[in-house]
Amino acid sequence: MNAATKRDADPALADTGSPPGPGMLERAFAVIRALSEAQPDGGRVTRLAKAVGLTQGTVHRILHALIAEGIVEQDENSKLYRLSVDFFALAAQAGNPSGMRTLCRPALLRLCASLGDTIFLLVKSSFDAVCLDICEGPFPIRSFTGDIGGRVALGVGQGSLAILAFLPEAEREEIIRFNVPRIRGYGVLDEVYLRTEIERVRQLGYAGRNSGVLDGMAGVAVPILDRTGVAVAALSVGTLAARLGDDRLPMVVELLRRQADAIGPQTNPFDVALRRPMHGLSRAMTTERIAG
Incomplete structure (x- = not known):
């Protein structure tokens, strides 16, 4: 030929x-x-x-x-x-130019209006979870991360636990190994407890309710999963323990899941807010000040 x-x-x-x-x-x-x-x-x-x-x-x-x-x-x-x-x-x-915080902000507003509770957006940062955004409800609460930009070791609190549970196994194991000495300072947390909770979260698909660490406070969180099923962030509700009983919990979880499921496919894996949360947060806040 x-x-x-x-x-x-x-x-x-x-x-x-x-x-x-x-x-x-x-x-x-x-x-x-x-x-x-x-x-x-x-x-x-x-x-x-x-x-x-x-x-x-x-x-x-x-x-x-x-x-x-x-x-x-x-x-x-x-x-x-x-x-x-x-x-x-x-x-x-070519990725989503608006960024994770902007992408999730409408969901936080909807959840806060529907539930009347404080809503948190957390993202992973190395061995920690960072609070990227908050929409505050009318009830005074305490949280592990505090205000926007606050961080907590992955595994402490519902939002960070939801992220940790849905990371790839090898990465999850490395974080557990590193964080176990760090989380012991919270009193009720140890490796056995942490692994038990992770397995529970993976079975249920959400992390909730009252961990006993913050007296009188309760929370529930669902992971935001990317197209591969890996957690890139979490939506979390922080409220009074009396407001998250067995009768209300399923409804709260369902509302969180709907928003997380809608956000997940839109996330950009190259988003600076997911790779370097504090840098992404600073850029988002600067943009808001200029726009204002």
């Missing part, structure tokens, strides 16, 4: 002098998606070709076209192909 016949047999290789058609773009995006599933080690041409249903020659040419555009890179030693850092930088720039 000569070169001209080969191009005719494989439309992906045809050089018509025109811009790439939808078919070529579909093939390129199919390869990109296959590479995303092969991260972080990368994939070989044979495996990628099988995954997308194209010939190895076609996939090889698509890969090198993507390398030329800075979307794909090839490891010099293993010869595996993977998505480049530039690709992820591009994805970050």
